[in-house]
Amino acid sequence: MNHVKQAKRTTIYDLAELAGTSASAVSAVLNGNWKKRRISSQLAEKITKIAEEQGYALNMQASLLRREKSHIIGMIVPKYDNRYFGSIVELFEDMARARGLFPIITCTRRDPELEIEAARTMLSYQVECLVATGATDPDKITEMCAAAGVRSLNLDLPGALAPSVISDNFAGARELTRRILMNCEKRLGKKEPLLFIGGRGSDHNTAERIRGWRQAHADLGVPVEEDLILACGYAPEKAEKALEAMALKGNAVSGGMFVNSTISLEGVIRWIRRSGDLDDRNLVLGCFDWDPFVTLLGNGIEMVRQDVPGMLAKVFEIIESGESKPQVVKLPPIFIN
Amino acid sequence: MNHVKQAKRTTIYDLAELAGTSASAVSAVLNGNWKKRRISSQLAEKITKIAEEQGYALNMQASLLRREKSHIIGMIVPKYDNRYFGSIVELFEDMARARGLFPIITCTRRDPELEIEAARTMLSYQVECLVATGATDPDKITEMCAAAGVRSLNLDLPGALAPSVISDNFAGARELTRRILMNCEKRLGKKEPLLFIGGRGSDHNTAERIRGWRQAHADLGVPVEEDLILACGYAPEKAEKALEAMALKGNAVSGGMFVNSTISLEGVIRWIRRSGDLDDRNLVLGCFDWDPFVTLLGNGIEMVRQDVPGMLAKVFEIIESGESKPQVVKLPPIFIN
């Protein structure tokens, strides 16, 4: 209830003085280890009450400086604005807190420079562990962490130097492709080579998905066409432009389409809407990603939902086990339509 | 390139020893104020090189403890997993960094207890300013901050004790309602009272939107029906259940509908899909929120997109001005269909 703006924040010394005791007693009480110090519950109560009254807030910087463990866990993530990363971040925070860790998260917008700068900043904040999600150069981050004696893990995109938890992109893409091809047959009367759109050819997941896409074509005896692979990046505009360019070259955009993320799907659908109706175009879509509204788009778009709770459970399992040798854990994604 | 796992992290004392100089010199050089201290560029260079070699990372906790300003800015946010809050968070991080601030963000899942706990934690981390986004009890947070001599601002949901930046919910809802009613007339041949679904009656934004919804009905001479107001909460399941309950009571769900957020819209559309086709039901929808995929849902759903860049620009403007007396800044939202 004290609304006076104080130049100096209340410290344990202030509290000690008010309680007529010492700073160490205050510290012990406020940290909950006063039974260990056998402080009288009377004093404990008094201190707690005074702390409350004064609106005391621990100075974490000082506390951390003194303590050996920071209990801070960091995560870097490429984007917030889609369901996949949004749910990763939200669940990560939750699970971290449930384990008594303080999560700090930062978004790097798929910018390699920002990624390493973010990692360095996290190290400055004394993270005990850093989870690099969808990093472009995870090994660089692992090296930086290792040099500081900090554990790191990769999520979503694997690295060679630290444990990685990812989706089984090959198997997922293979099954997704199979489903799209079957839908083509059902709806268009024939299985035709699919378009692959979105993502970066250089990133591991996209490469694996293209591999699965090829395999499924082979499985079903459908030839693949190399110039139907448009790994144009993730942004909606890029997918939109890629389709436009394709159409301008005189290639009819029709048949089946494997879209590499909902981000790209946004651009794809925008292009479709701009240039004619989805139904009219006889398009059969599948997307290696999930968004609730896409389900509601209709047209039976096949989707793959990555197993975020499963992946994070694995991440924390590895963290808790203390394991730090490189290994890639692949989790099967979930199919939705 | 030193991959040896070190028990102790490299400190400026280690660097000083290696460079044959003192910690204070190292500190000055690494902070870039060595011209002020007139340190020889030779020494500066040497120190920089050694720091690089050793993979030195500043201990921010120690640095912050000593410094007077933390340059940390905090934000609490209810959810990550929708476009609105996702874009707020992403842009906030960006703008904070551009101003030399370190953003720390935490998600409180609309849990009032978590909110104040999160605020306390942020204070422990010595934030210089805290932005409370969509907080259930913003004034409580402002009080806590004030007691610690920390500035706070409210975003999305206003408070009485600190500057607040919000959308103009009344005007937005009024115009959105008007548009839905006009669409009803166009598509269904008549203007009928709209259903209002989603949100909490107790939250300011929902109350303002209901007020706008009423006003628009009055403007167009359409009577409102009180039991068409279903402020059932935000979660998709809640909207879905509310519609189900309404249908079970024998009330036909048809005509126009004002949906209070995309989160709720998810449940609404799910219910529609489960219980018949959107087109068949003659539903005319509007949503006080925006999601790119909703545009692509078709059916001409009217949407309101809140002006996130505008709101954050205003937030930082207020922060930079040092202003801290209560005021509510309302930004007009943008209409999309």
Add this chain to the structure above:
DNA sequence: TTGAAAGCGCTAACAG
């Protein structure tokens, strides 16, 4: 042009 030293607020021995 540089180094020594004090101290930020807290925790954890250790000494009563």
Add this chain to the structure above:
DNA sequence: CTGTTAGCGCTTTCAA
């Protein structure tokens, strides 16, 4: 049962 004390790693006078 409780207080004193020694730092954690860094920044910043102050003195040289």
